[in-house]
Amino acid sequence: MKNQNLLLTSLVACALGSPILARAADVPVDLTYDVNTRERPVVAVRDTCPIHITPTQDARQNKETLGATFRGPLLAGDASPWIVDGLTHLKDFGFAVDKTADASPPQEGLTVKTSLTRAYTWQVGFKLFSMVALKAEFIDKNGVLQEKYYRAHGDKTNMWDADSEYVTTLNYGINNLLPVMADDLVQLCKGAKVAVFSYAGPDPAAKK
Numbered sequence: 001m002k003n004q005n006l007l008l009t010s011l012v013a014c015a016l017g018s019p020i021l022a023r024a025a026d027v028p029v030d031l032t033y034d035v036n037t038r039e040r041p042v043v044a045v046r047d048t049c050p051i052h053i054t055p056t057q058d059a060r061q062n063k064e065t066l067g068a069t070f071r072g073p074l075l076a077g078d079a080s081p082w083i084v085d086g087l088t089h090l091k092d093f094g095f096a097v098d099k100t101a102d103a104s105p106p107q108e109g110l111t112v113k114t115s116l117t118r119a120y121t122w123q124v125g126f127k128l129f130s131m132v133a134l135k136a137e138f139i140d141k142n143g144v145l146q147e148k149y150y151r152a153h154g155d156k157t158n159m160w161d162a163d164s165e166y167v168t169t170l171n172y173g174i175n176n177l178l179p180v181m182a183d184d185l186v187q188l189c190k191g192a193k194v195a196v197f198s199y200a201g202p203d204p205a206a207k208k
Contacts, residue, residue, distance in 0.1 A: 028077035029066060029163045033085035035092070037171035039154060039202040040179050044094040049189035050109030051090055052100040056083040059115040059135070066170065067121035069161055074121070083116055083134070086174040093182040103139065110188055111139040118151070119173075121166045128165060129155045132173035136181070138188050146193055148184065152177035152200035176200040 058079050066074040084099065091097040096109075103113045118133035133151045137144055154172025158165060177200050184194040 026075065028075040029167060031066070031077055031079060031082045031167055031170070033082050033089075033174070034168070034171045035089050035175075037168050038175045039172050040176055040200075042092045043179070045182055045186050046094070047186050047189060048093075048095045049185075050096045050098070050106070051185065052098055052106050052109060052111040053084055053087045053090075054100055054103045054111060054113045056080040056087075056134075057115040059117050060119060062120070066119060067123075067166055069123075069163070069166070071161075074163060074166055076119070079116055079119055082170075083114060083174065086171075086178065087112065087114065087181075090178060090182055090185070093179070095182070095185065103137075105139055105141050105143055107141060109140075110145070110185065113137040113139060119170060121169055123158060126158050127155055128158045128169045129153060130166070130169040130173040132170060132177060134177065138185075140188075140191065145188060145191065147196070148194065149197045150177050150181065150200070151197075152180070153202070155202060172202065176202060 056079070060079070064076060066076045068074060088097050088099065100111065103111055105111070113136070115135040117135055118131055121128060121130045123129070131151065131153050133149070136148050136150065138146050138148070152173045154169050154176055156165065156169050156172065180198045180200045184198070187194050
């Protein structure tokens with residue numbers, strides 16, 4: 001009931017022209033990574049190696065929007081910095097992480113080269129959902145060790161229908177993906193192969 005009242009308040013505010021909910025139709029949303037927007041706990045892993053993150057290629061079929069609200073489409077800006085910022089937080093799991101523009105075989109550790117293939121949100125009732133999909137190439141000193149595909153989603157209660165809430169939901173998605181990639185990297189650091197596809201959803205114990 002509390003969430004319904006909050007949403008009703010937001011709808012009324014929008015109808016009255018509230019400046020809080022106002023958004024210029026041609027201004028992209030602020031797609032900023034938030035390390036604290038998590039549904040899964042961060043658990044440090046063992047047997048790590050240095051990780052080198054290259055700029056993410058934006059390979060989305062739809063680069064224009066991230067979804068829509070009743071006020072109109074959520075226009076998307078450059079999503080590459082958002083993904084790179086997220087991946088650098090593999091350091092939270094115990095990896096030594098740096099950024100590099102060079103995707104050639106590293107002298108030590110693994111270079112992670114990613115392509116963003118999906119990033120979008122949608123609404124069902126009072127819930128917001130997001131989907132994030134990445135293709136990753138893991139490169140060791142001998143070349144490409146493996147390619148892998150990741151898909152992850154996040155969700156949250158829609159409190160105010162603010163643009164930032166949709167971005168929060170996307171951050172839940174990328175932060176759900178990171179623990180799965182961290183576990184993979186432990187094996188990849190040893191030169192072992194991992195599954196070619198992984199799906200990561202919210203922690204079942206998470207309540208939002």
